Amino acid sequence: MSQDLLQATLLWLLTRGETAKVTTGNLAINGPTPKSWLVEHNNWVFLLPTVLFFLWYQVYPIVRVVWISFTDYKYLTNDPANWVGFDNYVEVLSDPLMWDSLGRAAYFTAMFLPGTIIIPLLLAVLIHGVQNQRLATVYRVILLIPAVIPSTLVFVLWKWMYNYQIGPINHFLVEVTGWFTYRNAPQWLGGTDLTLPSVAIMEVWWGLGYHSVFFLAGLAAIPKDLPEAARIDGAGEWQVFWHIILPRLQPIMLILVILRFGTSMGVIDEYLIFGGFNRESPTYTWTIFMYDQAFKTGLWRQGFAAAIGMVGSLAMMVFVTWLIYIFRSRD
Amino acid sequence: MKKELPLTNIIRHTLIVFFMLTILLPLAWVLLLSIKSMPDSMRGSLWPRKFDFNHYAYVFEKIDTLPQNLFNSIYVTSATVLITSVCAVLAGYAIVHLKPKGSLFLVTVLVLSLYFPTRVVSIISVYEIQDYLSLINSTNGLILPYITLNLAVSVLIMRSIFQLVPGELIDSARMDGAGPWRTLWLIGIPLAKNGLVVIIIVNFVTAWGEYLLAATLTNDQEVRTMPVVLASAQGGMGQWAWPRIAAVYVIVVLPGIIAFAMAQKLFFKGLMEGALKT
Numbered sequence: 230m231s232q233d234l235l236q237a238t239l240l241w242l243l244t245r246g247e248t249a250k251v252t253t254g255n256l257a258i259n260g261p262t263p264k265s266w267l268v269e270h271n272n273w274v275f276l277l278p279t280v281l282f283f284l285w286y287q288v289y290p291i292v293r294v295v296w297i298s299f300t301d302y303k304y305l306t307n308d309p310a311n312w313v314g315f316d317n318y319v320e321v322l323s324d325p326l327m328w329d330s331l332g333r334a335a336y337f338t339a340m341f342l343p344g345t346i347i348i349p350l351l352l353a354v355l356i357h358g359v360q361n362q363r364l365a366t367v368y369r370v371i372l373l374i375p376a377v378i379p380s381t382l383v384f385v386l387w388k389w390m391y392n393y394q395i396g397p398i399n400h401f402l403v404e405v406t407g408w409f410t411y412r413n414a415p416q417w418l419g420g421t422d423l424t425l426p427s428v429a430i431m432e433v434w435w436g437l438g439y440h441s442v443f444f445l446a447g448l449a450a451i452p453k454d455l456p457e458a459a460r461i462d463g464a465g466e467w468q469v470f471w472h473i474i475l476p477r478l479q480p481i482m483l484i485l486v487i488l489r490f491g492t493s494m495g496v497i498d499e500y501l502i503f504g505g506f507n508r509e510s511p512t513y514t515w516t517i518f519m520y521d522q523a524f525k526t527g528l529w530r531q532g533f534a535a536a537i538g539m540v541g542s543l544a545m546m547v548f549v550t551w552l553i554y555i556f557r558s559r560d
Numbered sequence: 561m562k563k564e565l566p567l568t569n570i571i572r573h574t575l576i577v578f579f580m581l582t583i584l585l586p587l588a589w590v591l592l593l594s595i596k597s598m599p600d601s602m603r604g605s606l607w608p609r610k611f612d613f614n615h616y617a618y619v620f621e622k623i624d625t626l627p628q629n630l631f632n633s634i635y636v637t638s639a640t641v642l643i644t645s646v647c648a649v650l651a652g653y654a655i656v657h658l659k660p661k662g663s664l665f666l667v668t669v670l671v672l673s674l675y676f677p678t679r680v681v682s683i684i685s686v687y688e689i690q691d692y693l694s695l696i697n698s699t700n701g702l703i704l705p706y707i708t709l710n711l712a713v714s715v716l717i718m719r720s721i722f723q724l725v726p727g728e729l730i731d732s733a734r735m736d737g738a739g740p741w742r743t744l745w746l747i748g749i750p751l752a753k754n755g756l757v758v759i760i761i762v763n764f765v766t767a768w769g770e771y772l773l774a775a776t777l778t779n780d781q782e783v784r785t786m787p788v789v790l791a792s793a794q795g796g797m798g799q800w801a802w803p804r805i806a807a808v809y810v811i812v813v814l815p816g817i818i819a820f821a822m823a824q825k826l827f828f829k830g831l832m833e834g835a836l837k838t
Contacts, residue, residue: 275654278647286708290682371580377820379769381787382813495677498771502791516680523684538681
């Protein structure tokens, strides 16, 4: 799939068919007189701060990382960086740890993505059917509370929730239900097999309300007479949901799937806070591998770290492109 | 609308309430932890046997860097929210109503940046940039990279919001001889209020809780922001005993929730109009 097609797809997603209007509408709206150079300039002043910051802290750093990945650059030494071509990439790709760490990120994504799409969808359908307006408002407000809790505070909170000593989860499992004793209570965090599922549960909790609101907006946009007409024709609730509601929520789903795929493959803060730098730990994903090489191992091998970052993000981009392609071919 | 059967209705609300409790219980637990007595805090139970409201005063009196950390957070967040919002309003307005050459290209690049793990990969060279500007280990230095964390999303949200402002309104102001700046100030901003609330809240939440850059670009406790302090605090005994950390936590988490509670109507409207289109 070519880059142009990808861009066109993204623009289509973003503007929902307004693209044509934007590109051709310039002339129509502004009349036949071409804008003077001065006006054009004045208009650019509005974009200047955004473009400046964006170039400075988003575009340039990425370009720079691409360049670094082809050199043996290290911060701590004063040696000039030497161009080493694809050496870093060869080393990264032949390092089994790279594949393991990519695999861990993919495993996490496979656990997290279905939960963060399906559960909010169900919840939104439930709430959409609430007829008492006051209750619906209360539910909506509660839904958005986790969305205004900053990331780190969510992670810290759940670190405590999972704590084996004071955590309410294990307290519940041991003291309240008696299913476990303190000796065999589940070890949620600390690089056990449960660690990635624990992080996934936390992330699903965090996105639950926000994603439900997304779906609620989509449900609100469906004309009421469509499901009604189907019901009159004798369709059951499931059929209405499956054939009428779900297809109309597909654009929202696609956007959520793509965005959340990106989030979950690129998780780093959570693993830094929960996992540390143990290479055997399931939280040692490609992002941590990169951070470890760049800042922690004492070698400060920026070139190698940059190559890890590039391989990881390129793998993600290829997958995202494939996702978009799959969804597009069905239209 | 046809009335639901009572049974379906009961099941529906039971399920919803279950989810609502799932959302609220962890927060209720940490709030209660912050007012538990010391011995109670070592148990995981929700309701304390004995309350102790002294932890809040304690953390401010005894943990000497804490007021400084709180101030750092407030300072960095305010600056970030202000600058990002100004950038996003200007850019969103210009892209929709002034249409300078290249704005479509800009939008494309902004959208693409949402799909690339920029924040993770760029950390390597952002460290370098900050080092070059000698901004490592300075609170001020955090503001610059923070601005771009949500810049793309904010511009796109403002763009969606400004698309709802009828072009005729803007044009008629122009006919009356108002320049683009006055038009934005008098007509654009009042009509884009909801979107502004959304980007202010979104940027506040991001900057207020950012960890990766704050932990990487600062080293000393007194220049750090609250999230880093909280994440590195190990519960246990002494200064950082559990209920005391919980008290710090509540202090940090409340501003966002209060701001949201006050502006929730506008926030919700803005989400519906702007954020859900991008």
